[in-house]
Amino acid sequence: MRNILIIGGGAAGFFAAINIAQQNPDDQVTILEKTNKWLQKVKISGGGRCNVTNHRSKPSDLVNYYPRGAKKLYKSFERFTTTDMVAWLEAHGVETHIEADLRMFPISNSSQTIIDCFVKASNDHGVLIQRNANVTELRQMSDLRWEVTTLDEQLIADKLVICTGSSPHFWRKLQAMGFKIANPVPSLFTFNIEDDRLQGLSGISFSNCSIKIASTKLEESGPLLITHWGLSGPAILKLSAHGARELAVMSYKFDVMINFLGYTTYEETRDLLISIRAESPKKNMSNILPELPKRYWLSLLRHCEIDTEMKMGDLGKKAINKLTEELFQAKFSVSGKSTFKEEFVTCGGVELSEVNMETMESRRFPNLYLSGEVLNIDALTGGFNFQACWTSSWIISRSV
Ligand SMILES: Cc1cc2nc3c(=O)[nH]c(=O)nc-3n(C[C@H](O)[C@H](O)[C@H](O)COP(=O)(O)OP(=O)(O)OC[C@H]3O[C@@H](n4cnc5c(N)ncnc54)[C@H](O)[C@@H]3O)c2cc1C
Structure with missing residues (x-):
């Protein structure tokens, strides 16, 4: 049994955890979340309705909505696009609807539907969720596994997935490890x-x-x-x-x-x-x-x-x-x-040159993967920011 640790219990972290656990039922997947609540941004997203994805699905269309990351995401969208996410949600009991401007929401128009779906799927696949688990240190061991230190304990991971979103603190940590970080500034x-x-x-x-x-x-x-x-x-x-x-x-x-x-x-x-x-x-x-x-x-x-x-x-x-x-x-x-109350994101983060986009694994450190807003990817409004999380996390689940 491998121990797979996901740092960050947001959209990217949950979607990675669920899909990794689904693909690898013998492994133990654990989400380490700093706060005592998970999926907080999903909760407030789209004015509480969660604009979960967009009806546009062709990679050549989609990339136009990403001021940062467009080129590198093209191939990723060929593997897991918006229609795949809609199908995934449907397979997990969530119906979606399309608005006139092609944004997509759960049919309930409530972000809680997405949260409930993710929490249920995590439980169904044996994902452990640890709250108040603030990761303070990462160290790669000589056998290429990872030693992860939280405020309370030390854990060992065979695979480590970093989904810490726009945390300046974590970006500084990654920079100290040698990652190139594009200076974070607000967008939207x-x-x-x-x-x-x-x-x-x-x-x-x-x-x-x-x-x-x-x-x-x-x-x-x-x-x-x-x-x-x-x-x-x-x-x-x-x-x-x-x-x-x-x-x-x-x-x-x-x-x-x-x-x-x-x-x-x-x-x-x-x-x-x-x-x-x-x-x-x-x-x-x-x-x-x-x-x-x-x-x-x-x-x-x-x-x-x-x-x-x-x-x-x-x-x-x-x-x-x-x-x-x-x-x-x-x-x-x-x-x-x-x-803008409906949606805002950070432009900047881990440079995409640091990541092999076919696996989302770090080029610098084996067994370390990244997904979500921690990366230098951001989009216009319309469900595209979440879609970048779904796509990258799905790719990680196929590569770990
Ligand atoms: C108000 C608002 C509305 C939005 N609405 C939409 C929308 O409708 N559609 C859309 O596509 N996008 C929307 N977005 C953007 C979208 O929410 C983000 O792109 C997405 O949440 C990024 O997900 P993430 O998992 O990468 O990061 P996050 O959701 O930020 O999750 C990161 C998690 O990591 C945890 N963490 C950080 N550091 C540590 C640490 N050291 N140890 C452990 N855990 C840690 C954090 O506590 C957090 O829970 C919205 C954003 C905002 C602010």
Whole structure:
């Protein structure tokens, strides 16, 4: 009987433990979890609903959602993709449903369903779960087994699986052992903006804007949402993920330029206003642009000091130019970030060059495997972060 220790009782740790135990019924698999609760992030994930995976399943599609890890994950997804996870859940009694944007959730819309499933499967396959087991030291012995020290005891492992998530403490430990660690910085956050144009408009959304970050090549498009603190929505979250490193270097102080209507040039946007003026000169200014949420348009008029009761025909060249600027490349100053409550992750972690992606084993240390957020892999929102955990942990179960 081999002793297999999993460090970390999160999504990656549980999925590795269950599948390893299922594959190797003669081995003893034990999860060592630092806190007195397991699967805490699964519990709060997706606003308590757990966006467990995504309906997109082709590796070539999936990799587009990973700002870090895309290239290396391609082959991994060929082996265990989102549909495999859905089938796994179904085989373990969990039905899932697909939302319009292709995110997938348990049909119960409760993350507790996933937790109950994982805990039951662990018990069914004889996985031991030790809580309050904070791993403080790792040492490889001369026979290549591992000596693992927790606050209370010393254990010996034939195979060691590290699933400690975004623990700075554990990353420092791994770095001291020689692992290359990409500097961890936050990903998936919203932008803090104090601006009279957004004042009192929290909750208003735009269906498709294009947003650029000044002095960078970062540009994304998609829905945008005004919040109490500034701007959020898919376009902002994509920018925060793709720009995680650059924006950290800028200390989260930068300007964004927003194209609200999506026209490709300034001239096209201005022509729209000019043609409305020509066609409907008697129209009240407050009612001319149904493409934009009305409350935002009124706020823009106030910002540009244009009387909302004025007729479109009375709009002068200067005012047209000012409004065009506001619609085509409105500049907002970002000063800080806020946590997106639905999902946030860390960009950074153990460099993928340290890992043989076919086995998820460390290239530096035999019998040591890594999965989940401890690795330098992270994704956009949509169930992709969990999928990286499921895929890597499943591969480990086939290689130990
Ligand atoms: C609010 C929120 C919502 C999210 N929602 C979603 C979502 O809906 N869909 C999605 O795909 N992703 C979501 N994510 C991201 C997802 O939760 C993570 O990608 C995923 O949980 C990473 O799993 P993990 O097992 O690698 O790490 P974790 O879940 O962080 O687990 C690591 C575990 O290791 C333990 N540990 C750390 N150090 C030690 C040690 N020294 N000894 C023993 N144990 C240790 C920790 O206590 C922890 O339990 C969300 C994240 C957040 C914060």
